[in-house]
Amino acid sequence: MTKSYPPRYCTPVTNLVALLGLLLLSTVAWTAPEAIGTLAEAQGRVEINGTPMSAGAELRLGMRVVTGADGRAVLKFLDGQTVNLNPSSVFWIKNYRYAKDKPQDNRSSLELLKGGMRFISGAMSKESPEAIRIDTPVATLGIRGTEFTAVLGSLCLMVHSGAVAVTAAGKTLVANANQIVFVADANTPPQLVPAPELRAPCAPPREAGGAAPPAAVTVGCACRSLLTTAATGAGATSSTTAGTGAGAGTGAGAGAGAGAAAGGISSTTTAAVAAAVAGGAAALIHHANQDDPDASP
Structure with a gap:
């Protein structure tokens, strides 16, 4: 009678080596998300995804930038697009891609969740302006080669140059340079402020002799x-x-x-x-x- 032996490749040692090899290959294959910009300036408390950061930090998809009561931040993206965040602000980089040779692939989806900012558009606004969108809790902003300031509470926005399409409650209002738009809440259409x-x-x-x-x-x-x-x-x-x-x-x-x-x-x-x-x-x-x-x- 012939005695059988288990295959040598099934030993615990060989299994461990194979597992380590797979882990090594997966580590080599994984790369960090590509940087899409930098934290160009940081004053006071500035956090990215809950971690305090200083100027020079790289920006990547999905990052949430928070400024403290004493904090200010300047975010610079690959196409030159710039976001200056005010104190006590929360800003989310939802999606961003800049392909200089393929403008049809460009996209910039950002969200101001709290506070205020000054936005200065970059090359993307000239090559594919429809690809840029900024959300807020009360309105959505479409960019048309623009520089503007926006402050939340409700929403008050002033266009310094270019134009901004402000959409809320199913209505869109296009504001041009030196116009100011107010949106009371998400259920109220935007309106120009005279x-x-x-x-x-x-x-x-x-009144004389009376209370105001x-x-x-x-x-x-x-x-x-x-x-x-x-x-x-x-x-x-x-x-x-x-x-x-x-x-x-x-x-x-x-x-x-x-x-x-x-x-x-x-x-x-x-x-x-x-x-x-x-x-x-x-x-x-x-x-x-x-x-x-x-x-x-």
Whole structure:
């Protein structure tokens, strides 16, 4: 009778060697996602995916950039597209691809979840502008070779150059250079803010011998509150001065307790507007005050 033996290749040692080989091959085959840009500047607390980062860090798909109350960040993408994040902001890089020789493959899908930013478009906006999309909690922005500032709370956006298509509640409004758009919430269509509304006091004048009546919260008043609160870092219910650092000089007291009126803005939205925190927007108010008083910004 012939005695049989198990095949030598089935021994525990050979199995372990084979397993290690497979692990090595998988490690070699895996590569980190390609860098799509850099954290060009970082001030104060800046985190990427929960880890504190400094200038020079690489940007990759899926990253979430968060700035603290003292933080600012400048994100520079491969096509030259730039995002300047304000303090207390959250920004998500959802999708990005730049193929200089294949513009049909270009795409940029970003989202501002909180705070504020200044966006400056790059080469992609010239080669394939329809490929660029920026989401916010209340509206979607389509870019048309653009530089703009956006502040959340509701949404107040000013176009510095080019044009931005703002879509909310199934309606799209195209804003051009020097125009300001306000979106109260995701269920409210976007609307242009007339220049006179940005200049007019938010509170009516006090009558002789009587108490001041409640302030009427117009669209211009609410948007100005967003911008000036952003620029000065004022508290949620304090009256801020639009001219801080910019010489505009009109009060912006749209407090959380003010009654909704001409602009059709609810008290909940007003509170959100007053609580918005982001930086660098005082120049927008100054610019509006320099325009023709009879013209829309």
